[in-house]
Amino acid sequence: MTSSGNAIVAVEALRRTFEDPGGGVIAAVDDLSMMVRTGQLTALVGPDGAGKTTLMRMFAGLLGPDSGSLRVLGIDVTADPQSVQDRISYMPQRFGLYEDLSVQENLTLYADLHGVPQDQRRERFSRMLEMTDLTRFTGRPAGKLSGGMKQKLGLACTLVRSPDLLLLDEPSVGVDPLSRRDLWTIVQQLVDEEHLSVIVSTAYMDEAERCAQVFVMNRGKLLAEGAPESLRTRAHGLTFTAVPPGGTPARELQARLIDAPELIIDAVPVGGNVRFIRRPEADPVRLSDLLRGARCEARREELEDAFMMLLQQHHEQETESPATPSPAIAVAMPRTAGGGDKPVIIVRDLVRTFGDFTAVASTSFDVARGEIFGLLGPNGAGKTTTFRMLCGLLPATSGRLQVAGRNLRTAGAQARARIGYVSQRFALYGNLTVRNNLEFFGGAYGLRGKALKARVEASLAQFGLDASAKSGLLPAGYKQRLAMATGLLHEPDILFLDEPTSGIDPLARRAFWRTITALAKSGVTIIVTTHFMEEAEYCDRIAIQDAGQMLALGTPTEVREQAAEAAGDMNSAFIAIVERGRARREAQGAAT
């Protein structure tokens, strides 16, 4: 550690507690000490609820600590928050853009608020607009920008003046891979050219990998710190890639591995293979039994591996049991046979227009029974529109849409009876109890009497839910479980999941996907949208959309092959395909 003279943020035994809705006390930041160096990019990584936002807000002087000392830019923040705030810029998760004001007006407003002198503005504005590629849109109302562009505008507004320290709180949440890359290019440029000190909190390991220093947090505690290269070595010698025997989906092998927490720390499907981390003490004989002859190669460890190890270890220390991906849900639901290999979803020439804007242009695809089908695309690409049409929330402008053997346009109610839906944010009645919610949705799906009672009890047991708890006060992970329980209560043929894993931590995400793969195995068809490209690896097939057009459709491997030269991981394959699609459209636009 360098001398404290070089530290832009120095934290000593910092603690901050909150009262939780249930009446107890939660330590969001618990006895934390750290030192952040000047002039470099520093990452705070950790799952949801790790205390990253609380820490950021304390750095910015927006929240006082309960105890401990905190110096930012050499100033005691608690004693003099204003002089710290005069020299830093803070971009909260949801930046306060004025939606009805134009891009330029938003910039001017923030320049006024920060008292940026008139003579500096011209140069600063044009630099910010150029960096964020928003020059073309200066007259557009901020509310009409896509999610990614809003985030870039938020960053531009934060940077209307040159701060000594930039705090970014999860700038890439809910942002598609392309906008995410653009955001990071801007940040990198600022660090390189202006030697700006930046602290960024993130849940993405590839983002943390770009930083000079990484702090890993969980439940208010600092688990580890160091450069990505040194953190990574914690997983050294434990990381492998297993190749599933010919033809079997990677997720089956992945499910088997992740179900054996005494041997395996983590397993994820990647590119048709399974990457896993074994426990240091795992018995090699039992491990090879578990792999059942799947070919296994050592691979280079990554930051993600170390991160998963740290989280898993911390979880075990706190609960004295491994974070098993709730095996209760693996109990397969009996599916009614029939239907054979007929597709359960048939989409032909689907079109949706809003005025003269075409959100979805002539899209066709089928989804087979028991398939996991992923819809991917940048913000504003039309995937949400397609998704909403598939589950009957939005009428199609034209085209054929058949779901579970019924035409969605003429027999909507019957088709809807066969589907389950889990929305992106918690969309159940928060002031009702868990049981009330389940009973209502069961009733709405036509269950009553004994059948309803039996299904509600079964769901409560299956998802480990407390029937009398108020739904709105459940922790995020349990809310997600309740949403799943509700979506599955009437044993649907098809389950629609709209960005189901945004905002839940990596361990919970593993458990969630374990449930999904088990469901698919029992014959439920899954349609899922996601921003996490690595989650596309769990899908049988994925579709990538941009500007309403279907750019790619196939198995994850096929899609990666389509991206050819950039075939490394799903993220770069996605970016390559979307960019190629955009270049082609621009070429066509220029030709006409």
Next chain:
Amino acid sequence: MQSLVSYLARTLALVRKELLALLTDPSSRVLLFTPALMQSLLFGYGATYDLTYAPYAVLNQSPGVAATELLARIDGTGVFKRVATLTGSNQIAGVIESGDALLAITIPPNFEARLASGQQVPLQVVLDGRNSSTAGLAAAYVSSIVASFNASRGTTPSLTIVRRAWFNPNLESRWNLMPPLIASLSMIQTLMLAALSVAREREQGTFDQLLVTPLTPLQILIGKALPSILVGLIQSTIIFLIIRFWFEIPINGSVGLLYLGLFMFTVASVGIGLSISALSLTMQQAMLYTFMLVMPLMLLSGQLTPVGNMPAILQVATYANPLRFGIDVVRRVYLEGAGLSEVAFDFVPMLAVSAMTVPLAAWLFRNRLA
């Protein structure tokens, strides 16, 4: 048969959920019923046109027996209270302008003499016309006192009026103002409740979850409308009971007919509320629309000012206002004891409003783009 049972059971599940959502939260439970209670008590005690206190000033330029007797009669009403005794007519402007006195009575210098000789004497009364209705009432009181004063002196006028006010024998303004509250006070709440019901679900994201269930728009409509109608009728009942038993205003008509009218009226209000709700994307929008609507509905209802006094074009506009007919039914059944045949016409505009707004709301549920 089976499918009908299933249809009703699904709808009932929604009704049950709506009621649970309304009643499980203690704060919303309080909000449902206390405003009706408080407002009707406030209206009962606070809102009255009856004159009970009138400060006055007097300029007596003819001290004598007759003047003293007249002033004694005025003071004896218990309504008029002498606040100033003036010595010159130049002081009148001061006491009226300052609002110290509502009226100033001037007894002319030759009052006593002219009365004794059997001549007519003018009595000057200066009134504060800034509040025209109170001033008018005070003037009427004074003239009736003068009339009885004349009678006691044996000067009988050739023409007298004998008043019999039907339906409200003592012409108490409370009788006139309170029964319409059974409709109007509950309307504000039902309108708001219905307007927030769908908007709240849209804002909190639960409406999508509701729309993906096999519930049809009609079922959602029934499920959303029934609880609001129920709450509306319960509020009307609270107000009705307060008026009937606390303020003891007797009801002349049939309670059954009163409730039939209230039901029709509440359905129309809920229809308007649900249309607002289906149009709004957020609760804030729904609230704004509701506030925007409540004022004209109240003004054009005939509760405070008679519809017959309005310009012709506004009178036509009142046909779209269910509150006008709701109030009419309540007033007529309550005070006048009107039967079904007499108020049947009032049902037509209310039914027309329901027939427009209820299907509109159902259509908007699915077709309003978020």
